[in-house]
Amino acid sequence: MKIIVTVTPKKNVLDPQGAAVQHALESQDFPGLKAVHVGKIIELEIDEQGGAGWEERIDRICRDLLSNPVIEDYRWEKAS
Amino acid sequence: MKIIVTVTPKKNVLDPQGAAVQHALESQDFPGLKAVHVGKIIELEIDEQGGAGWEERIDRICRDLLSNPVIEDYRWEKAS
């Protein structure tokens, strides 16, 4: 099973990378851009039999390790 | 409209970030992990009216700016 965790900067936290990409796109004549955010994606390949409570375990590692709740939000999904 | 671009290391390219996360998860007793890959995600918010050829334009910036085709793959989708 493949889990895709997405970690993005929180709305009110400065996102220098997003700003840089936005400027770069604008200077390359990419019109209509309203905002850019840069985050991380972590793909986990795990053995099929996740066992009971595996969803909470994913949540826990997202909170504890994969994201920093002070500055980041996360979401995850099972890949198709 | 929101476009989500995902950039991941090419299949055969070393992924030290993925390896580090995998190692950390394993040492935290997260069993059944087969592989971990870490990539980047870039969320673009653009004005609804993309205009003709906007899909090619997205492809172009993915190739030229957002990813490094030598070592990375990219994919993009319209967010729901």
Next chain:
Amino acid sequence: MKVGVLQFPGSNCDQDSLHAFATVLGVPARLVWHKEESLEGLDLVVVPGGFSYGDYLRCGAIARFSPVMKALKAYAGAGGMVMGICNGFQILCEAGLLPGALIRNDCLEFRCETVNLTLAARREAWQAPLGANPLRIPVAHGEGNYRIDHAGLAELEANDQILFRYADRPAAIERRGNPNGSLSDIAGICNREGTVIGMMPHPERAVESFHPSRDGLPILQTLLKLAGHR
């Protein structure tokens, strides 16, 4: 008095910190391997700079789970003195021993230069030895941009927890004082009690005759003094 300098895989300022305490200041000091589980007998624990675990996920994120970190939490919880420098500051934030987080420098580049710092806290232990002068201390980091929410910042200010701020450079040089875009020019903070400290600049690189300054000495000496008063 005994100083311990933590050593994670990828730490690279561990030897410099050890040298500053053991050789320059002549205080007994030793390295503490990240797999050690006790910090007993230490009066001051330094979490040094470097790239723990390559900083591959987020700076300090993985180091936080090292066995020694459990011991560090207990140690800090009991009022022990802890100093995190650069990557060490990042680790302390990740571990929740200090509030806030450090993100990419706003210029998106690594910055190594000597900055001017002012002592921002009114804390007496620091005021007396450091005074008002700007201190010249080297920085070297890619992610030193301190971030915290409004309430958190207000709390830091209310409790006099902002220890150091980046100050302006001399007019002759066209260079901004704040090297990373840090919120409110914050360069270093402490917990309420003043026992856990984190700073991005490297005081251990400003202790010898040929260093850019010797302004790191009073900082390290103040730490030792605070550790002694425990």
Next chain:
Amino acid sequence: MSSSSLPPNPDPVLNVSITPELIEKHGLQPEEYDHIVQTLGREPTLTELGIFSVMWSEHCSYKNSKPLLKTFPVEKKDTSRGYGRVMVKAGEENAGVIDIGGGWAICFKIESHNHPSAVEPFEGAATGVGGIIRDIFTMGARPVLLTNSLRFGDLEDATVKRLFRGVVAGISHYGNCMGIPTVGGDVVFDESYEGNPLVNALCLGILRHDQLQKGAATGVGNPVYYVGAATGRDGLGGASFASRELTEESQADRPAVQKGDPFMEKLLLEACLEMMAIPGLVVGIQDMGAAGLTCSTCETAGRGNAGIEIELDEVPQRETNMNSYEIMLSESQERMLVIVQKGREKEIEDVFAKWDLHAAKVGEVKEGDRMVVKQHGVTVADLPARFLTDEGPVYEREAKEPAYLAKTQAWKPDEIADLTKESLAEALPGLLGDPSIASKEWVYRQYDHMVGASTVVLPGSDAAVCRIRTGEGDKFVAIANDGIGRYCYLDPHRGGLIAMAECLRNLACSGAEPLAMTDNLNFGNPYKPEVFYTMKEAVKGLSDCCAAFDVPVVGGNVSLYNENHRGAIDPTPVISVVGLIEKEADITTQTVSAAGQKLLLLGGWPDEIGGSQYLQTVHSVKTGRAPEIDLAKEKTVHDLVRQVIREGRVKAAHDLSDGGLLVAVGEMLFAEEQNFGATLELASASPARWDALLFGESQGRILLAVDSAEEETVIATAQAAGVAVQSLGKVTAEPILSLRTGGSLDHSWEVKNLRDIWSQRIGKAMALPGLPS
């Protein structure tokens, strides 16, 4: 010799017969192949052909440069100061080692990663740094500093900016993460490097004499270990790739770049040093650089005069189903081969377990002289090791003087007008703002140049100086990098002489006594006689200068086929000399420190304009003859400068190089936190041409700043040594640089303006839209 053919390879793909196309694809000449068949007594297998292709590539065999390299002096004659003896000579091991006295030694080497950086600047430059670091710690040394020499095309070009940004970020990433300070280097921008940047990285390490390690496999039965990162299909054929011209088609080779992992290398470094500190455990150690497993196995066997046998199934692998060809040629980074004492396997395994690294026993040292490689128990390669390492082809290529030289050397200064008040006013800021002269702070502020807390002179002065802690007092090493392609293009022999002389001059200015040199020869395709001519002449220049100064060459690297659509790059030997400063008090930098200090010019008034940066920047011509150089005079000036420094009379010293006198004076006024001014009295010079005086690059000139009380003594000392000395004027607190020429050229510049141009030129060009700089 066994002439029976090998069993079929476990991977059927590899069981093809060797065709002329395959031979050509592997970069081998038909005669070379015939020689292989004759020696083996049979056709090689495809795996073996791959092994030959990398071992006999330019990169590993130096087949087109060996005869030239043989001309370098490799030993220091005068070691009467108690240091400087060459303990490991160039070519003997992975890097040369020099005694610095007190039982300590240094070990350093430079290496290029030009072609990988052209393809993928970040990873190319990063792995270049990683590779040279391994070369140093494989000798038992702890790496303590890095430098780099970079050459790019025109900074206004978007591709050049992308390459420049990527290369600097890659170097910064790797060095910073390793915790080794990058303390110096040089950067030159010139159209000739367009599309073919030069990225040369240097590492220096320190060791006690008893810590020296050798890369030899000895002791039959001793186990052979593979340590570090797992092997993947990285950079397959990279070593042979580096030896071919960078053509359009190599764009398609793109996935062939390797990616580095500095965190892994940091662990590998610490684990290796810990292992090597265990007495008697390590018999031999060799890093896996270009051609990884291939090169390390046959070189250790070759040096040890022994055989070696490995089983590829034991090699840690990152990818599945790798065949013997892929494993043997992989360029995965952060790996080493270690031969340890039989029976002490547990000791090495424990060290690597502590650092969470692989330590896999992959084979052992054998009787005889064969390098035998097995996979799944089947022999896939069986070759005489020394045949691979020592008996590769060597060619003396044809040399022919390039036709353009007759024209450029015939150039006369009267083709351009001398300075007017207006052109002078513009010329100085123009030169200070030329990216090749402008401050490189944008580069070095991205490098952690202070980690280690031992950098005494930071980047930005003539030479970097680092403290070495020996436990019994400190020692100070100074290092500088130089190499002006422009001079070598205009006069390759003088260009070689000047590269070396300028580097030595930089060391003299810092107060250092030179110890030894390492060089990286960056040239075009050696099969072009004109290219080979420039290489031959430049090497002769380097070699002559080394001999004159008794500075041996202890190692280096050759990078050929540096070409772009217009042809070869400017011939660019990049050299670096390391020196020693005995006392901290003698360490000298290039910036003045107080108003009232006097400026003295040693070596006489500059009077040549040919080949100068001035001609290139202001008149847009790269022509004329490179300046003359007199080695004896040069040496007298260096010795004098060191003498007055040791006598404590010098506040600052700076050599005249790119941009000449006014640029050098300007740079001396840009102090760390303050701008000084100066008043220069030049009326007495009454030169034939003012441009030659103010911007010419005559060699052997050094500027000193001294307290006014010392001025007379220093002048007298210079005169006694037979060195021409001119009193130029004095340093002022008011930041204005004024020129008094006794005529119409009098002019003043605001130093703050000059400094802003100089310090911001590169940063402005490289600024990212919308981001603070």
